[in-house]
Amino acid sequence: MTAELVEKGLENASHTKTVDVGRGVLASSGTIIRDELLEGGRKALLVADERTWKAAGADVERSLREAGADLAEPMVYPGSPTLYASYEHCEEIRERLRETDALAVAVGSGTLNDLSKLASGELDRPYAVVATAASMDGYTGFGAPMTKDGVKITMPCPAPRVVVFDLDVAAAAPRPMASSGYGDLSAKIPAGADWMLADAVGVDPIHPLAWELVQTGVRGALSRPAELAAGVPEAYEGLCEGLVLSGLAMQVAQGTRPASGAEHYFSHLWELDHLGSELDPPLSHGFKVAIGTLAMVGFYEKFLERDVAGLDIDAVVSRWPSWDEVEDDIRRVMSGPLIDKGINETREKYVDAAGIRARIEKLVQAWPQLRAKLAGQLMPAKELQLALASAGAPSVPSDIGLTPEDVRAAFPRAMYYRSRYTVLDVARELGWFEEIVDDVFAPGGLWQ
Ligand SMILES: [Zn+2]
Structure with a gap:
């Protein structure tokens, strides 16, 4: 296969x-x-x-x-x-x-x-x-x-x-290397969900072959975390092939969309903050991605609990901020050169009220089937957390030297960091972004 x-x-x-x-x-x-x-x-x-x-x-x-x-x-x-x-x-x-x-x-x-x-x-x-x-x-x-x-x-x-x-x-x-790869491969789960959403509202159509290459074997490849940590060669087949297929999918699609979504922006932002760069070896890409992935799977879990089909579209559109308001918010949450980058990237995915209405109408119409597809793509955040831990990958923010508050602060920055359309944008467009972030960090949640 x-x-x-x-x-x-x-x-x-x-x-x-x-x-x-x-x-x-x-x-x-x-x-x-x-x-x-x-x-x-x-x-x-x-x-x-x-x-x-x-x-x-x-x-x-x-x-x-x-x-x-x-x-x-x-x-x-x-x-x-x-x-x-x-x-x-x-x-x-x-x-x-x-x-x-x-x-x-x-x-x-x-x-x-x-x-x-x-x-x-x-x-x-x-x-x-x-x-x-x-x-x-x-x-x-x-x-x-x-x-x-x-x-x-x-x-x-x-x-x-x-x-x-x-x-x-x-x-x-050395064992942390496969743990890193496990983190990078787990990213394909929320990244795939982001692509489903972008496809559904007509922003970024799914490339069927690239999708097939990346997504077919991911679950299987992630299913043997303890054996990976134990260095069992047979367990490496799925992981190694999954990582190879992910790169091939990027070649096929001529872009990184098949392999990365918002979870990777957490990693990029922490990289720009030089997180773990003083270590030898430095904190790996896959370790940062693991925490970004967990944060995004947690976000999805809360997103899917909400009633998209029952949305009052007029009310949502009437609350949609002007570009100037969005720009002010970017200046508030970003700093240094990331302000200009955030403005340029976000402008590419910003649409006016009529554009938002069209997107939300598509989303609401697609929702019953789309919700089921997203639920099939995703997994419970706690389950992913256990799997990451079992693979020797980070499963709580402190594993990479962060606090839950640091992860929380990365959410709006991840949303503005790239023009790529993700669930963070969908949540912002529906007016739910802050509430869902609150839900992710509520007591008794993922990080406690
Ligand atoms: Zn990656």
């Missing part, structure tokens, strides 16, 4: 041509990379750090040698402190690739993949990645988050041509 899905994704993906996920696939990585990447006898440049070299790099090098591939001297960064995705490192890799006329084979997870991806993209060369941990869904994605001139931005660059993902390697990686 999943293998067919991966095939379907590859047929429609913009850049990735080969994905090999399975136990022991490292041993054949050399042949795969030789055949699918190193056309015309091109040289391979392995890019790793001391830890990933030990975990997989040496095996990949041996396998490539056995396959008769030509190899440049590998680049192996120190294992400690943790390597950063800084543009200077990317330039180093790019220059080495240029000097050696080689194609990059990243051996690692987030950072090493991102550095190799961007370096290769800047030279307009394909590359391969041998994944060493089930830590996030960026292996098959395009673009690379990078720190350049002290600012973190996502720089455009194509996804890898070849991905090799050995489940035994992933299962042997």
